[in-house]
Structures are given as C-alpha cells and as structure tokens.
Amino acid sequence: MQLPPKETLLAMAATETADDDPFAAALAQEPVRGRSLWSDAWHRLLKNRAAVTSGVIMIVMVLMVIFGPMLSEWSGDYTDWDHTAAPPSLETGHWFGTDAVGRDIFVRTLEGGRISLLVGVVATLVSLIIGVSYGAIAGYYGGSTDKLMMRIVDIIYALPFMFFVILLMVVFGRNILLIFVAIGAVNWLDMARIVRGQTLGLKNTEYVEAARACGVGHWAIIRRHIVPNLIGVVMVYVTLTIPQVILVESFLSFLGLGVQEPMSSWGALVNDGAQDMESAPWTLAFPAAFLTITLYCFNYIGDGMRDALDPKDKS
Amino acid sequence: MNAAAKPQAKGQAKTEAAAPERKPVLRVQDLSVHFSDHVGHLFSRTTRTLKAVEGISFELYGGETLGIVGESGSGKSTLARAILGLVKPRRGRVLWMGEDLVQLEEEEMRARRKDIQVVFQDPVASLNPRMTAGDIIAEPLRTFYPHMANLQVQERTRGMMKMVGLLPNQINRYPHEFSGGQCQRISIARSLVLNPKLIICDEPVSALDVSIQAQIVNLLRSLQKKLGLSLIFIAHDLSVVRHISDRILVMYMGRAMELAQRDDLYRKPLHPYTNALIKSVPIPDPDLAHAARRENWLTGDMPSPFNPPPGCVFHTRCPYAVNRCHADIPALRRLEHGDWAACHRAEGLDLSVGDG
Numbered sequence: 001m002q003l004p005p006k007e008t009l010l011a012m013a014a015t016e017t018a019d020d021d022p023f024a025a026a027l028a029q030e031p032v033r034g035r036s037l038w039s040d041a042w043h044r045l046l047k048n049r050a051a052v053t054s055g056v057i058m059i060v061m062v063l064m065v066i067f068g069p070m071l072s073e074w075s076g077d078y079t080d081w082d083h084t085a086a087p088p089s090l091e092t093g094h095w096f097g098t099d100a101v102g103r104d105i106f107v108r109t110l111e112g113g114r115i116s117l118l119v120g121v122v123a124t125l126v127s128l129i130i131g132v133s134y135g136a137i138a139g140y141y142g143g144s145t146d147k148l149m150m151r152i153v154d155i156i157y158a159l160p161f162m163f164f165v166i167l168l169m170v171v172f173g174r175n176i177l178l179i180f181v182a183i184g185a186v187n188w189l190d191m192a193r194i195v196r197g198q199t200l201g202l203k204n205t206e207y208v209e210a211a212r213a214c215g216v217g218h219w220a221i222i223r224r225h226i227v228p229n230l231i232g233v234v235m236v237y238v239t240l241t242i243p244q245v246i247l248v249e250s251f252l253s254f255l256g257l258g259v260q261e262p263m264s265s266w267g268a269l270v271n272d273g274a275q276d277m278e279s280a281p282w283t284l285a286f287p288a289a290f291l292t293i294t295l296y297c298f299n300y301i302g303d304g305m306r307d308a309l310d311p312k313d314k315s
Numbered sequence: 316m317n318a319a320a321k322p323q324a325k326g327q328a329k330t331e332a333a334a335p336e337r338k339p340v341l342r343v344q345d346l347s348v349h350f351s352d353h354v355g356h357l358f359s360r361t362t363r364t365l366k367a368v369e370g371i372s373f374e375l376y377g378g379e380t381l382g383i384v385g386e387s388g389s390g391k392s393t394l395a396r397a398i399l400g401l402v403k404p405r406r407g408r409v410l411w412m413g414e415d416l417v418q419l420e421e422e423e424m425r426a427r428r429k430d431i432q433v434v435f436q437d438p439v440a441s442l443n444p445r446m447t448a449g450d451i452i453a454e455p456l457r458t459f460y461p462h463m464a465n466l467q468v469q470e471r472t473r474g475m476m477k478m479v480g481l482l483p484n485q486i487n488r489y490p491h492e493f494s495g496g497q498c499q500r501i502s503i504a505r506s507l508v509l510n511p512k513l514i515i516c517d518e519p520v521s522a523l524d525v526s527i528q529a530q531i532v533n534l535l536r537s538l539q540k541k542l543g544l545s546l547i548f549i550a551h552d553l554s555v556v557r558h559i560s561d562r563i564l565v566m567y568m569g570r571a572m573e574l575a576q577r578d579d580l581y582r583k584p585l586h587p588y589t590n591a592l593i594k595s596v597p598i599p600d601p602d603l604a605h606a607a608r609r610e611n612w613l614t615g616d617m618p619s620p621f622n623p624p625p626g627c628v629f630h631t632r633c634p635y636a637v638n639r640c641h642a643d644i645p646a647l648r649r650l651e652h653g654d655w656a657a658c659h660r661a662e663g664l665d666l667s668v669g670d671g
Contacts, residue, residue: 034488215428
C-alpha cells in the first residue's frame with residue numbers, strides 16, 4: 001500500500017482555491033464547532049432540575065463520605081463508654097448519636113457510605129466492562145458464537161443468586177472482595193443481554209456496512225461504531241444499576257452475609273439500628289436516610305439521563 | 316484484456332462512451348447469492364432458499380456507468396453487496412482487474428477495498444451519528460494509511476468536502492446537523508477519499524427529494540468525468556438511471572431481464588418487463604398523462620421469492636406470455652445492437668416506445 005503522491009493530495013486540496021471560488025470566503029473561516037449528540041444530551045440533562053439537584057447532592061455525598069469522618073473527633077471503631085446509646089447532640093460531638101456500644105453514628109454512617117458507594121460503583125464497573133465486551137462480541141459476531149455465549153449467560157442466570165453468594169462464602173470465606181465478585185458476576189448478565197440486543201440492531205446499520213466496505217477491521221468497527229452508539233443505553237442502565245447493587249449489598253449485610261465488623265455499610269448499619277429501633281431510633285434513622293437519599297438521587301439521575309439520551313426526543 | 320473480451324469490446328466501441336479505453340475493470344460471471352432460512356420447529360425443520368441473485372453476468376468498463384434497475388426485492392442491493400464482498404455469493408466470480416474477489420481471504424480483500432467504494436441509500440443512516448463529518452470522511456484514509464500525518468488527513472478531508480460541494484469549515488459538524496442531501500455528499504466524499512476506481516451507488520437518491528436528487532446525480536456525473544470513475548448506479552426508477560447510465564441492467568426476482576445500451580433500452584426495450592417499467596414512469600403533466608393513457612399493466616405483486624414461478628420468472632405478470640414461458644427458463648441472449656435480453660419472444664415483440 002502506497003500513499004498517494006503528495007503532489008496529488010496537495011493538488012486536490014488546492015484545486016479551485018482561486019478567487020472566483022464561491023467557497024473562498026467560507027474556506028478562510030475557522031471550522032464551525034459541531035454540536036455532538038453528547039453535548040445535546042448534556043444540555044437537556046442540565047435542564048432537568050431533579051437530575052441536576054440529585055447530581056449535586058451526590059457530589060456532596062461523595063465528598064462527605066471521603067472527608068466527613070475527618071471532621072469528627074471520634075473514630076468509627078472507638079467505643080465511648082461515657083455515651084452509649086446517646087442521642088444526637090452537638091455538645092458531646094456525637095452529632096448523630098452513638099450506638100449501643102458507644103460508637104459514633106456520624107462517623108460510622110459515613111464510613112459505611114464509603115463501602116456502600118464503593119460496592120455500588122466497583123461492582124457496576126465490573127459488570128459494565130464484562131457485560132459490554134461480552135454482549136458486543138456476541139451480538140457482533142452472531143451465529144453460533146452468539147448462541148453459545150448467550151446460552152452460557154442463560155445458565156449462569158439460572159443459578160439462584162443467594163445460593164451463589166452463600167456458596168462463594170462457604171468456599172472462600174467471608175471477604176469484602178467476594179461481595180464485589182458475587183454482585184458483579186450476576187449483574188453483568190443483564191448488561192450483556194442489553195448490549196447484545198443493541199449490537200444486533202447496530203451491526204446491520206448502513207454506517208457499519210459502509211465501514212466494512214471501506215475495509216475497517218472488526219475490532220475497529222466494534223470500538224468506533226458499535227460501542228459509542230451503545231453508550232447512551234449503557235449509561236442509563238449503569239445509573240440504575242448502582243442503586244440496585246447498593247440495595248443488594250444492604251440486603252446481604254442485613255442477612256449477615258455482607259461486610260464484617262469493624263467495617264460497616266449502610267445495609268449493616270440499618271440492620272444494627274433496626275434492632276435498637278425502639279430505644280435508640282437515631283441508630284436506624286441516619287443510615288437509612290443516607291441510603292434512601294442516595295438511592296433516590298441515582299434513580300433521578302438515571303431517569304434524567306434516559307430522557308436526555310432518548311433518541312426519539314432529538315430532532 | 317484477454318482475447319475473449321475483445322470482440323464485444325469492439326462491438327460497443329461505436330456507441331458513445333465516457334472513457335476512451337474499453338477495458339473491463341469489473342467482470343461479474345454467473346453470480347448467485349442465496350439466503351437460507353430455517354422454518355418449522357425442532358422436529359420438522361425445513362430449509363427454504365431464497366435466490367436473491369441468480370446467475371448475473373456483466374462487464375463494466377473503465378469510466379462507464381452501469382445502471383441497475385428493478386422493483387424492490389429484485390436483488391439489486393444484494394448484487395451490490397456481493398460485489399463489495401459484504402455477502403458471500405453461493406456461486407460465480409467477481410473479477411476485479413482480472414482477480415477473483417470471491418476467492419480472496421478477508422485480509423486480502425480488505426486491501427482491494429481501496430478501489431471499490433459504496434454510497435448507500437439512506438444518507439443519514441449511512442453516517443455514524445457520533446462522528447464528525449471530518450472523521451467520517453477521513454475514516455478510509457485512517458484505515459489504509461494509519462501513519463498519515465494529521466495535517467495531511469485534514470487537508471485531504473477538506474479537499475474532498477470542497478470537491479463534493481460542502482463547506483470545509485463544516486468539518487467538525489455532526490451528521491444530524493446536515494440535511495439529507497448534504498449527508499449524501501458526505502457519503503460521496505467518504506467514498507472518494509481513497510481515489511477508488513469504482514463506486515457502487517445503491518439507490519443514492521431514492522431517499523432525497525426531487526430537486527436534491529438532481530443535484531446529487533449531477534455531482535456524481537461531474538465527479539465521474541473529472542476522476543474517470545466507473546459507476547454502478549442502482550435505482551428503482553428508470554428516469555433517474557436514464558440520466559446517468561451508459562448501459563442499463565434490468566433485474567427481476569434476482570435475474571437479469573435485459574442488459575442494453577441506454578438509448579436502445581428507452582427507444583426499443585427488448586423485454587416486456589423493461590417495457591412495463593418504462594411505462595410506469597409517471598408523467599408530470601396530467602393532460603399528457605391522460606392523453607397517453609397508456610395501459611399500465613404491471614399489476615399484481617411479485618411472486619414469493621421463496622417459491623419463484625417455473626420457466627420465466629416474469630410469466631405470471633407478462634401479457635405476452637405463451638406456453639413456452641411457463642416451462643423453459645429463458646437465457647440472457649444477445650440480440651440486436653449487442654443488447655441482451657432474457658425473453659423467448661424478444662425477436663417477435665415490438666415494444667418500441669414512440670419517441671422515447
């Protein structure tokens with residue numbers, strides 16, 4: 001393969017740059033900046049108040065769980081024997097009160113938030129990476145590759161989730177990593193199915209055919225033409241998966257299969273708080289409020305993104 | 316090229332042609348594309364075969380335009396895709412510069428794609444909505460010359476945009492910011508960027524409104540003249556094809572019905588199906604249309620492609636059909652002026668169209 005001679009290229013570019021060229025004026029201009037579908041969607045998202053508010057709350061929430069515990073004089077595993085099951089108070093420094101063994105709820109809620117959000121984001125990322133590559137490959141290659149790959153998904157899908165988790169716990173022992181693995185291992189199945197379905201539709205579009213006719217390789221087509229056009233759907237699904245994963249982790253912790261002391265998560269805290277609900281309602285109220293707010297925010301962001309990215313809405 | 320091709324080349328030399336040299340660049344021989352489809356359930360499964368393209372042969376010369384017409388479902392687009400190597404033919408050869416593309420491995424074929432490019436029907440759908448016009452036009456360049464400097468790619472892209480009548484300062488715009496006609500110009504620029512020798516236009520104007528159709532057809536013609544391209548121009552109506560083609564191939568149910576010089580075909584079609592297509596071109600003046608009052612007898616639907624009629628596939632809709640048409644499949648035969656038709660009664664029928 002040889003490059004066309006440089007003279008030809010230059011000649012092509014230079015043809016008709018004469019003064020009588022009607023384009024001459026426009027040629028001199030700077031290139032106009034295009035508005036991509038992304039920037040369109042972004043502008044629509046910014047107009048969605050619920051989504052923007054939720055986004056701001058989530059940013060504050062993330063900053064709080066990262067830096068919040070430093071503001072308090074207490075640490076999460078310190079037992080304050082002077083104030084066990086103490087109600088919220090500014091004087092003692094236990095802003096959200098303490099639990100039955102005197103641990104500061106404020107610090108524990110935020111530290112639990114770290115785990116919950118981390119599980120949500122990491123497990124979703126794991127499912128995103130596996131699901132998108134798996135689904136895009138199955139959908140793009142099609143035929144027997146697709147059939148085999150999707151039957152494997154069906155088989156894994158048929159395993160009861162709790163059974164799967166308990167099995168992992170028994171074999172590998174309790175471990176925070178296992179929660180990521182277990183949740184990620186189940187969640188990518190949905191993602192793979194969604195992505196595969198989208199890919200099946202995309203691979204027959206004329207721009208993919210045009211790319212094939214231009215000699216673009218399979219990987220480049222998947223990377224350049226398939227995946228970017230999937231991202232919209234995938235992003236919506238991701239924002240709706242994060243709260244789902246947080247809930248699943250809470251559920252596992254609630255059952256005692258989740259994170260272990262001294263670590264905590266919102267689910268574990270809600271579980272603890274539920275037991276002291278009558279004597280010390282604040283041990284339940286604060287973690288539950290944080291959990292609920294987070295779930296609401298992610299759902300609003302997901303809804304907002306779906307509206308913003310909805311292809312039917314654009315014109 | 317070879318000795319066998321010469322007599323025919325001479326025969327056609329007397330008709331006006333776009334290019335002086337008469338060497339076929341593309342020879343399609345007995346090309347057939349079949350699709351199969353499994354019907355029924357697990358225990359009584361049968362395979363139906365759809366013969367989308369059946370035994371098509373033609374030659375295309377340098378600088379020539381071959382028009383391909385036919386109703387929807389006649390296999391025009393499948394033929395185009397088979398030539399491009401996007402679907403695997405069941406049988407036959409696609410000889411590009413004497414080399415059979417069907418036999419090539421995927422990697423070898425990829426290298427040949429530089430010479431044969433395509434423009435599709437739907438101008439919007441054939442552009443990736445997430446890429447800018449510049450990226451779209453430059454994609455073939457980046458594929459074939461991955462080490463080309465950015466500046467050079469940009470320069471070339473702008474040159475192409477100008478050539479197809481787009482403002483080069485629109486290089487960063489996205490497809491949804493262009494009109495249908497402009498999108499088709501982007502497609503054309505993309506197909507031209509590698510200096511191909513053949514462009515296959517698969518109904519490039521069907522999705523555009525009439526004034527834009529003319530613009531695009533004229534653009535293709537002027538580019539062809541300037542760059543010495545060969546074109547295969549697919550359309551479902553004869554009026555557009557007439558404007559641009561040197562020769563025209565008429566297809567029906569995957570088979571070639573007629574392959575003739577443009578003027579011969581419009582003046583005196585050899586096949587009843589061609590005649591029907593010509594008569595179905597609408598006349599914009601209602602008075603004239605009323606005066607002509609031509610019986611438009613292309614009625615009914617195409618028979619099921621899974622179960623084509625025996626004999627001549629057109630006999631179910633042909634007013635001239637005789638018993639022989641129900642039994643024998645007519646071969647594409649060479650008739651007067653070196654035009655070809657697949658009709659048993661071609662010599663006996665006079666289908667001349669008045670003043671054409």
